[in-house]
Amino acid sequence: MNEHERITRQKELIETIGRNLEKQGIQPVAGRILGMLMVMDKEEYTFDEIVEEMKISKSSASNALRNLELREAIEYVTYPGDRKRYFRISFSDVNKLIEGVKKKFQTDADIFDEVISLKKDSNSKNACALKAISKGMRYFITILENFQNKI
Amino acid sequence: MNEHERITRQKELIETIGRNLEKQGIQPVAGRILGMLMVMDKEEYTFDEIVEEMKISKSSASNALRNLELREAIEYVTYPGDRKRYFRISFSDVNKLIEGVKKKFQTDADIFDEVISLKKDSNSKNACALKAISKGMRYFITILENFQNKI
DNA sequence: TATTTAGTTCTGTTGTTCCCGAACTAAATA
DNA sequence: TATTTAGTTCGGGAACAACAGAACTAAATA
Structure with missing residues (x-):
């Protein structure tokens, strides 16, 4: 080139x-x-x-x-x-990027949890799907935190 | 309530x-x-x-x-x-969410790598900062993949 | 066959975003 | 003090996005 x-x-x-x-x-x-x-x-x-x-x-x-x-x-x-x-x-470091992802997931998981808590039927299709997603997201957030501690 | x-x-x-x-x-x-x-x-x-x-x-x-x-x-x-x-x-499952994050990081890291490769001075401030970020992002991507395999 | 149902497509209006040019300002310089 | 420099702020226009209303369509029903 x-x-x-x-x-x-x-x-x-x-x-x-x-x-x-x-x-x-x-x-x-x-x-x-x-x-x-x-x-x-x-x-x-x-x-x-x-x-x-x-x-x-x-x-x-x-x-x-x-x-x-x-x-x-x-x-x-x-x-x-x-x-x-x-x-x-001005480069934001990797930690800050991860922080951004984490925050987004946290906000969403919080919203999902409130949606679940407001359901009349806490075993409805959506409620169950949301529970699974929220759980997965919370677990993922802990992974992110581990990653942050490592670097 | x-x-x-x-x-x-x-x-x-x-x-x-x-x-x-x-x-x-x-x-x-x-x-x-x-x-x-x-x-x-x-x-x-x-x-x-x-x-x-x-x-x-x-x-x-x-x-x-x-x-x-x-x-x-x-x-x-x-x-x-x-x-x-x-x-x-239609709920996208956690895996799909992670996939989305992964893809975004991958795209960005690829762009950063190309930016680096096009620098006249590969040891310039920006080049070095980008190298560090790209490396961090690639590492993070492997973490995501581990997470995907686990769930 | 005529009508109803369950939408889609087209056209127009309103509101917003993006950008420019011109006027402006505050600090430095002549 | 007058001018230049290094921007900022203001007002407006063009392009685009979001939505409404009305006309349309294809399938089902009477």
Whole structure:
């Protein structure tokens, strides 16, 4: 793979990552910015560089960056004698990812348990199915916790 | 908790579940239908019952139900001598849930690995961070597989 | 054959999201 | 003090999504 192909592939990856993030509720422009900060060789971009590179307006950039910051997906650094912010991706570690999965499962399991507790017939089809799922999820959560302790 | 309170709480839960599902990209009406099929004591609803219960148009119901079917979130049964479809929730078992988590992690890890492989400097900050995350994710995937084999 | 039933499809309305351009601001610089 | 820099905020338009209503259809029934 020559240099040109490599760059082309990187641009394609930015698109892939962008679409991937869109599915998770991140707006298109923000997803591409995050992708760019992840894949490009240059790993710190100023506001203006982002505006130019992505060909977006300053307002779009401003909103997208604030959004990404709130999600803790990016961060910025400044350098003495330079007013510019240098944005870079902020990687959430594996532990945080696991924490996210765990939380989601916990929330769902809690809801399922409440659904069960509110059933008139606690042996109804749905109640039984939910019990099984809730149980499985709770067990899975303990596995996640073991994993977290190990790493 | 008396009967009235119980029903009230069930209705509230439908809302909670609906909002929860909206976050996952399911449209509002579809989310409430799914919630209803999950929490109510009556566990099979006809098209018309859903229209009436949710106070939505037939077209909304038709679209929402088709959507939920495509996602394999609901299914319907028919009974001999009765043209109506009886819709009910279709629970994905724990294994399927785990499979979903696994797939997501796998996709992300694959993307990360490609990002790394396309870096000019494979020891750059991002490259190193990504390597660590990818490794952690791959390890986590094996844990998931062990869990799947166990249940 | 005419009507009813159980939905589906089409068209239009409303609301929301995404983004842009322009005006604005606060700090640094000339 | 005037200008430049580095953004933010505001107002608006285009595109899209969610839903309703009405017209339609295919199968069953009278």
